[in-house]
Amino acid sequence: MRMSRFLTRAAERPPAVVLQVSYACGLGVLRNLGRHGVPLIAIDAAEDAIGFSSRYGVGMVCPEPRADEKAFVAFLEDLGRRLPQPAVVFPTHDEFIWPLSRHAERLEPWYIVPFSGWEEMRCVYDKRAQMEAAWRVGVETPRTIFVSSGAELEAAAGEVRYPALLKPVESLAFKLRFHRHIVDVETPAELKRIYDKVDDLGVLMLQERIPGGEDELWTVGSYLDARSRPLAVFTAHKLRQYPHSGGSCLAAVSVWDEELAEAALRLLKELRLHGVSQVEFKRDPRDGHYRFMEVNARHWKWHGLAAACGVNLSFVAYRDAIGDPYLAPRQLDGVKWIVANKDVPLAVLEIAKRQRNAGDYLRSLRGTRMDGLHALDDPVPGLRNAVTVAKQVVTRAPRARVDV
Secondary structure: OHHHHHHHHHHHOOOEEEEOOOOHHHHHHHHHHHOOOOOEEEEEOOOOOHHHHOOOOEEEEOOOOOOOHHHHHHHHHHHHHHOOOOEEEEEOOHHHHHHHHHOHHHHOOOEEOOOOOHHHHHHHHEHHHHHHHHHHOOOOOOOEEEEOOHHHHHHHOOOOOOOEEEEEOEOOHHHHHHOOOOEEEOOHHHHHHHHHHHOOOOOEEEEEOOOOOHHHEEEEEEEEOOOOOEEEEEEEEEEEEEOOOOOEEEEEEEOOOHHHHHHHHHHHHHOOOOEEEEEEEEEOOOOOOEEEEEEEOOOOOOOHHHHHOOOOHHHHHHHHHOOOOOOOOOOOOOOEEEOHHHHHHHHHHHHHOOOOOHHHHHHHOOOEEEEOOOOOOOHHHHHHHHHHHHHHHHHOOOOOOOOO
């Protein structure tokens, strides 16, 4: 029944397909488009993805693209043949965006792809190319050395300050092996030990760790059209993440920063990027300068904050894709976003351990206008996740961890 209604609506207005809807990122795209009446299909490789229960989309299970890219692309072709008109496609994670970019021409009969083709995407896929582009246009970065052999590692070990970071040039390499994108390195001796476990993952980046807390992490979110012209720009910074030393965002606040936005757009134009992206910076408390961390050529977990303060990146991208572009308004400042299902239990635990002040935490919640999972007009996905979190708390289910 839902599919029948979707097809009827999709014949009247170009539909959109959102890929990976297991958490806040994809769920946010569904809501940002669905509230504007866009017919939507929510796609995920996981049968229990919470986005399947959103009132804004029709859910479909797809092949896992990392395991079988051919089957994934064939699935999209089969779906495309059933659509009454081409759909705008929104992949929300790297493992979905890379195959879509590689096979954009093959999928062109059925989908409108509002982001760069593979020629440009390869420069974003490759963290070395990102860094080199930043250097060319004068965007400040941490001290960074590329390592491709044990001999280069030995030479590089004494050229950065410690503690340092080690990350792969290939964006998914550490995520697939360690379930995280970077590895902390405290000493040169530890660097050697870690490298012995990752020397098969291609070129690596040894990088100084910029000091400062999680609230020094800033983001520039934007949508650039096919000529890399910005139609929507947004800046904000994190308030909390978990793990605190380098984890997933739990709370953030919108704060406009003209200098930061200009630096990010300069870099994105150098990369000739088209589409929604997140450019991450960290403010160095030693001199107040913002130093570039990385570009994510897609939506990110807390992009919903941009929509909450007036810059709906998803809808701007959709409108441009269907040939009806418009310029997003200037953002509202001081708007806060949170994932209460995780942030509140962790805060309670830290308060109980006297690691956090209760009054400071409660004051930090003022101005919160959006939850990444809970929404009054779309309550089921957030409630489903709350039940999952409650079960984990009760059973004290351990989180998978991989030592390096």
